[in-house]
Amino acid sequence: MIKACIFDLDGVIVDTALYHYQAWKRLANELGFDFTEHQNEQLKGVSRVRSLELILGWGGVTKTQTEQTELATRKNQWYVEMINRMQPSEILPGAKEFLQAAKAAGLKTALGSASKNSSTILERVGLLPFFDAIVDGNHVAASKPDPEVFLKGAEALGTDPSECVVFEDAIAGIQAAKAGNMKVVGIGSPEILTGADLVVPGLHEMTIARLQALDSI
Ligand code: B16
Ligand code: MG
Secondary structure: OOOEEEEOOEOOOEOOHHHHHHHHHHHHHHOOOOOOHHHHHHHOOOOHHHHHHHHHHHHOOOOOHHHHHHHHHHHHHHHHHHHOOOOHHHEOOOHHHHHHHHHHOOOEEEEEOOOOOHHHHHHHHOOHHHOOEEEOOOOOOOOOOOOHHHHHHHHHHOOOHHHEEEEEOOHHHHHHHHHOOOEEEEEOOOOOOOOOOEEEOOHHHOOHHHHHHHHHO
């Protein structure tokens, strides 16, 4: 029986990818190069440290560990300035309604995000009260596709992984959920999110009936 939902944040609940892109682009420009929005797709669901490594690679730039820490901190300051201005209107279509429906159906809810800024974002858009547990980049050692973030979410909710459904927009997150023996709903396109048990374009297409139907697969 399905007892809990675990949600990724960026790309599922809100679209913070644009803010990440603007902040990383500013950093790259300061270092003397640029990268495209298409390249930015590769950073979705990827940790801050790994994102910086990829971006420096695209620019052909080498930095020491200390310099990398300083650069990641600088990017994060710009990013935090932007997310501190986020509004409830930035919640993706259907996300709040599905969270409300999940709570009304007696399901437990957790966040399972790579971001270290997830609480700030949920607070800004007014969704913090909808989550029973928050597990994010501050609580895990291994990044998706490792299942750690989702397993910790299930543990925090006191739910067996097999009774959890994960909602994810990144392929690494789909793989992480599967590695954790969970059901997974992909948010996006079925051509990209192969391996998901169900793919919907957004949470506006999700219902509790569709969720419960995952029990039988
Ligand atoms: P931060 P998710 C991820 O969020 C983003 O998709 C990814 O682009 C970002 O680098 C990562 O969080 C870390 O974010 O710098 O705020 O710690 O999709 O896992 O909710
Ligand atoms: Mg995501």
